[in-house]
Amino acid sequence: MTISHTEITDNKILKDKKVSLRAVSKKYPVVNTRSVFNEYVGDFWALKDISFDIAQGEVLGIIGRNGSGKTTLLNIIAGTLSPTRGNISVAGKVRGLFNLGIGFQDELSGRENIFLNGAIIGAERKEIEDKLDAIIDFSELGEFVNMPLGSYSSGMRLRLAFSIIASLDFDILVVDEVLAVGDTLFQDKCFRRLMDFKRSGKTLIITTQGMDLIERLCDRAILLDHGKTLFQGKPNEAVNRYQALLNTDKFYVGSVEKNIELVENTKRWVDENSRSLWGKQLGTKEAIIDKVMFCDGLGCNLDQIKTRGQLKIKVFFTAKNDIKEPHFGIAIFRKDGVYCYGPNTLNDDYYIPAIKPGKGFFELNYKNLLLAPGEYRVSVAIWDKNEALAFDHHNGCYSLIVKGYPNWQNELFKINYKINSLSFISKLIYPIQKKYKYPPDLSLFDNSWGKKLEPEGMGIRFVKLFNTYGEERKVFMTNEAVRFIIDFINFKLKPNDGYLWVGIYRDDGVYCQGISAPLAGNSLDILFPQLPLLPGAYKISLGIWSTKEGRFLMYNHGFGHFRMVFNKHDHGTVYLTHKWNWCYKSNGRA
Amino acid sequence: MFGIIKEIINRRSLIWELALKNLKIRYSRPFMGFFWTFLTPFLTAINYYIVFSIILRGKVEEMPFFLYIMSAVFPWNFFASSIVCSTSSLVDNKNLIKESRFPQYLIPVSIVLENMIVFLPSLAILIIASLIILDGLPIFILYLPVLLIFHSIITIGLSIIFSILYVKWRDLKYVLEIILLFAFYLMPSFYSIYLVKDLFSHAIFKSYMLSPFTGMLSLYRIVLFKGFYVDTQARIGVLYFFLSTIVFAFLVLLLAVYLYRKNRNTINDYLSY
Numbered sequence: 080m081t082i083s084h085t086e087i088t089d090n091k092i093l094k095d096k097k098v099s100l101r102a103v104s105k106k107y108p109v110v111n112t113r114s115v116f117n118e119y120v121g122d123f124w125a126l127k128d129i130s131f132d133i134a135q136g137e138v139l140g141i142i143g144r145n146g147s148g149k150t151t152l153l154n155i156i157a158g159t160l161s162p163t164r165g166n167i168s169v170a171g172k173v174r175g176l177f178n179l180g181i182g183f184q185d186e187l188s189g190r191e192n193i194f195l196n197g198a199i200i201g202a203e204r205k206e207i208e209d210k211l212d213a214i215i216d217f218s219e220l221g222e223f224v225n226m227p228l229g230s231y232s233s234g235m236r237l238r239l240a241f242s243i244i245a246s247l248d249f250d251i252l253v254v255d256e257v258l259a260v261g262d263t264l265f266q267d268k269c270f271r272r273l274m275d276f277k278r279s280g281k282t283l284i285i286t287t288q289g290m291d292l293i294e295r296l297c298d299r300a301i302l303l304d305h306g307k308t309l310f311q312g313k314p315n316e317a318v319n320r321y322q323a324l325l326n327t328d329k330f331y332v333g334s335v336e337k338n339i340e341l342v343e344n345t346k347r348w349v350d351e352n353s354r355s356l357w358g359k360q361l362g363t364k365e366a367i368i369d370k371v372m373f374c375d376g377l378g379c380n381l382d383q384i385k386t387r388g389q390l391k392i393k394v395f396f397t398a399k400n401d402i403k404e405p406h407f408g409i410a411i412f413r414k415d416g417v418y419c420y421g422p423n424t425l426n427d428d429y430y431i432p433a434i435k436p437g438k439g440f441f442e443l444n445y446k447n448l449l450l451a452p453g454e455y456r457v458s459v460a461i462w463d464k465n466e467a468l469a470f471d472h473h474n475g476c477y478s479l480i481v482k483g484y485p486n487w488q489n490e491l492f493k494i495n496y497k498i499n500s501l502s503f504i505s506k507l508i509y510p511i512q513k514k515y516k517y518p519p520d521l522s523l524f525d526n527s528w529g530k531k532l533e534p535e536g537m538g539i540r541f542v543k544l545f546n547t548y549g550e551e552r553k554v555f556m557t558n559e560a561v562r563f564i565i566d567f568i569n570f571k572l573k574p575n576d577g578y579l580w581v582g583i584y585r586d587d588g589v590y591c592q593g594i595s596a597p598l599a600g601n602s603l604d605i606l607f608p609q610l611p612l613l614p615g616a617y618k619i620s621l622g623i624w625s626t627k628e629g630r631f632l633m634y635n636h637g638f639g640h641f642r643m644v645f646n647k648h649d650h651g652t653v654y655l656t657h658k659w660n661w662c663y664k665s666n667g668r669a
Numbered sequence: 670m671f672g673i674i675k676e677i678i679n680r681r682s683l684i685w686e687l688a689l690k691n692l693k694i695r696y697s698r699p700f701m702g703f704f705w706t707f708l709t710p711f712l713t714a715i716n717y718y719i720v721f722s723i724i725l726r727g728k729v730e731e732m733p734f735f736l737y738i739m740s741a742v743f744p745w746n747f748f749a750s751s752i753v754c755s756t757s758s759l760v761d762n763k764n765l766i767k768e769s770r771f772p773q774y775l776i777p778v779s780i781v782l783e784n785m786i787v788f789l790p791s792l793a794i795l796i797i798a799s800l801i802i803l804d805g806l807p808i809f810i811l812y813l814p815v816l817l818i819f820h821s822i823i824t825i826g827l828s829i830i831f832s833i834l835y836v837k838w839r840d841l842k843y844v845l846e847i848i849l850l851f852a853f854y855l856m857p858s859f860y861s862i863y864l865v866k867d868l869f870s871h872a873i874f875k876s877y878m879l880s881p882f883t884g885m886l887s888l889y890r891i892v893l894f895k896g897f898y899v900d901t902q903a904r905i906g907v908l909y910f911f912l913s914t915i916v917f918a919f920l921v922l923l924l925a926v927y928l929y930r931k932n933r934n935t936i937n938d939y940l941s942y
Contacts, residue, residue: 187690
């Protein structure tokens with residue numbers, strides 16, 4: 080292990096290789112800024128074991144999300160940072176364009192800044208004097224060159240900075256995503272200049288978010304993620320993989336280790352993005368999903384399923400290459416894009432070491448599908464180990480129809496509950512099943528929390544939520560038993576002429592489930608033996624519906640509220656009890 | 670160590686550009702521009718004359734009191750402002766350091782150079798004042814360039830040391846302010862060195878004379894003021910001043926080189942925050 084950044088000016092030693100990195104890693108110290116000498120607390124590895132060579136005249140693109148280590152890597156190549164481990168050798172003069180001009184001073188004129196910047200990047204004064212006209216010419220600044228830099232726009236600064244770099248002599252040029260600032264005309268000019276460099280045998284290393292530039296200019300591209308090389312090879316292939324990585328949308332900057340703390344919000348309730356991508360197939364295609372089957376409990380193949388029935392989703396796939404540590408995922412969305420539930424084997428703590436080339440299937444078994452009747456879309460995917468890169472991802476490609484009672488209000492699911500306040504006899508007297516003939520009209524709520532109508536003699540006293548131990552709470556664990564106690568006032572409506580309606584809404588206004596209860600007494604006690612809502616905030620709305628008049632006599636939208644937390648990362652709105660099963664066979668070659 | 674000196678010489682155009690940049694920023698907008706570097710010390714001298722010579726009637730045996738104070742204040746200003754500016758210089762210029770590839774210590778060096786350029790006019794005023802008031806200059810004025818070189822070496826060395834330490838230890842700025850204040854008042858700037866002689870034991874006075882601050886200051890006076898050398902040599906001897914300055918300059922330079930060698934690869938990692 081040697082730490083060195085040697086500059087070999089004699090080109091004979093490395094005739095082809097201009098830059099060569101061997102197992103380069105970079106560690107940043109994490110320090111306690113509150114202690115006296117900024118004590119060292121831990122490490123942050125920005126780069127891990129990066130190895131590659133760049134030949135003379137080659138254009139290398141480096142792509143990756145923000146925070147993937149691109150700039151650190153460029154800094155190491157340019158020599159402004161030294162690697163913690165590993166070797167780097169650079170043959171020739173390196174110039175870097177990292178920011179809008181290194182050491183630019185607002186107080187000085189453009190011309191003075193050219194000399195200052197030139198000196199900082201290591202050019203002799205004479206060289207700058209010789210090229211001064213070319214620099215000013217290329218920058219298109221005209222008379223502005225004698226004005227103080229403070230009066231420049233950021234595009235003008237970039238033009239000046241790029242012109243200085245582009246006019247001075249170098250062997251290797253490192254450009255960090257700065258070219259995006261200029262206008263299209265200047266971008267074209269930069270592009271042409273970069274092409275000139277390429278033709279004249281200079282080595283270029285570029286990072287940008289403009290995938291267009293990568294595909295047009297680069298000979299080779301490297302995809303970085305979390306400081307590691309995910310891919311290196313042809314630019315268009317790297318760009319495709321990067322696109323797949325972006326579309327997974329499950330990237331988060333920070334530790335990859337699973338959070339032990341309770342999940343407060345799944346944040347994936349409504350996903351407009353994935354809806355617009357429905358029907359698309361993304362991924363690196365190292366494994367291919369061949370077929371998806373929906374079966375009932377007996378294993379019969381069907382595309383319709385009954386609410387609260389058993390559902391098996393069976394996915395057949397073919398692995399083309401060796402896949403290490405894959406994960407399977409299946410997600411169900413409602414037709415309008417509401418994320419119902421999307422478990423995967425990673426969140427369920429399964430570990431699949433590897434899949435060899437061959438065929439196989441995986442299967443997700445729901446014993447009790449709580450989803451309300453309606454049309455749903457199913458996504459299936461095979462992920463890499465961090466759920467960052469999809470090998471194959473069929474986004475909403477499969478349609479599933481759930482049948483059952485008429486679902487006029489567009490409920491999302493049907494959770495089991497018991498109304499405790501009702502005795503056996505009162506159940507006989509007040510047939511609440513009538514509600515399906517007179518469903519309440521919920522259109523008047525239209526997502527405005529706090530909308531209410533409380534005429535005299537009718538109203539809500541309180542809504543209280545209790546856990547298993549009878550303690551009043553506002554936050555519950557997913558799958559905990561929850562009891563709703565609702566105290567209401569009703570002096571007007573006879574029990575047979577209407578019913579009390581309790582609606583559970585998601586924070587963002589999606590209607591989850593409605594419960595109709597008779598208007599007996601002045602208190603209602605609803606028990607959910609298992610409330611399977613996934614993390615997030617929920618609201619409770621209440622109303623008294625008159626079946627005779629066909630309208631709400633009293634309502635309060637969003638009267639109560641509660642939160643759910645969970646120790647798992649499952650996405651969606653409702654937790655559905657499930658089981659995974661998989662099986663694969665290699666075709667014997669490996 | 671010689672590698673670093675060679676590097677300084679190789680990158681002299683960069684150091685010059687950096688110093689020039691700071692000077693331009695300081696003096697390009699004011700109407701009087703660089704003339705302020707003459708005007709400020711001149712007005713300071715008049716101020717000292719009014720306060721110390723006319724009102725306070727302060728006295729030292731060798732010369733008018735205000736001249737005595739000026740000889741302490743001007744070199745000290747050069748030293749102290751260089752140190753204060755340099756200490757936070759690496760952090761202030763982090764964009765520059767993190768994005769280009771040049772040795773970090775060039776920044777404190779350029780700051781010392783900048784302050785040196787500002788110091789020279791006030792030195793000229795001091796020489797002229799000495800020439801007029803004391804009727805001539807001592808022969809030792811020929812050693813002034815040597816003295817300036819040693820003074821710069823000490824200043825550059827300390828600037829590099831403090832700028833590197835400051836990257837990790839941000840209390841240093843405030844600690845330094847106090848140390849500089851103590852140093853200025855404890856060295857014989859406002860009073861004659863003989864006042865200290867009989868206060869303490871002989872050993873303490875010896876070490877007082879050996880302190881580089883006392884040494885530098887006394888050397889400036891020997892070089893600038895006619896008759897100062899003869900007087901001092903006769904009463905306490907001047908060998909100590911030479912010794913302490915030379916030894917201190919070398920020690921500081923060695924420490925600076927050592928610290929830079931040890932930290933140059935990790936400084937950039939700590940600069941971000």
